[in-house]
Amino acid sequence: MLVSLPEPYDFALSTRRFQASGPDLVHAFHDGCLYRFIAGREVRFAPAVGGVEVEPFDDAIRVGAEKLLGAQFDLSAFRAWAARDRVLAGLLPRLEGLRPPLLPDPFECLVSLITAQQVSLRSARAIRNRLVARYGRRGLRAVAFPSRAALADAHPEDLVALGFSRRKAEYVLELAAAPLDLAALGSSSDEEVRATLVSLRGLGPWTAEWFLARHLGRARAWPAGDLVLRKAAQLFYRMEVRQLGRRLAPFQNLSAHYLLAAFSMP
DNA sequence: ACCCAGGCATTGG
């Protein structure tokens, strides 16, 4: 089934993130296609004319696939707005067709963010891959990120053995066991989502903001605490990151993705 | 053997 995406759309550019810090067991690439689990099934994403061919396909997969492809973003509105910003206008030609991908699974998103706190993305990726290899379900090409239930019987020491700090191991297992409906956060306001997440141990402002940006795709999400975003703000705008965030309203999220993509461009 | 890397909770003043 074809998921239609307006032109311009560059599949390789948009999915580059998943390969940036080394191989990712959750996102497998083969013959120009991306494979990952959605709603319990391994799905193939093949770039096609007018969008992306998604197989297999059903209603549950449609929701996750559209998330993964960032279909909810209104890129033409963003481009029209960004054309009036000197800096973004200069960066856009190199990033033509970039449609930032979202992570369709909230638990996966949060755990991935916990692994990425403070350490380099390469370290984070290595540790996360070990978690996935140990507790995930293996498919033909990709591995499903472990469900909360799959971690129910794990002990902190088990995760420490995979390279987690003792603290992070506790955060992940506490989150897995928390009496909290992560899917329900989708119908909460940005501020409610922040308050809920930050009330859990191990989830701070940076994590909550990236969750808003990378899972919920909220337009105004702006991870001001992010080390690389701070560097990008300074490099491209000579501005402090929070001040820049106010200037980039109401497109903070897309702006952040584009600035980071430009910052880490070859 | 260092030092830094897309934070956070805890502790001590």
Next chain:
DNA sequence: CCAATGCATGGG
């Protein structure tokens, strides 16, 4: 209330 500290791995 703010500053200092520990955390564990991968790469330079």
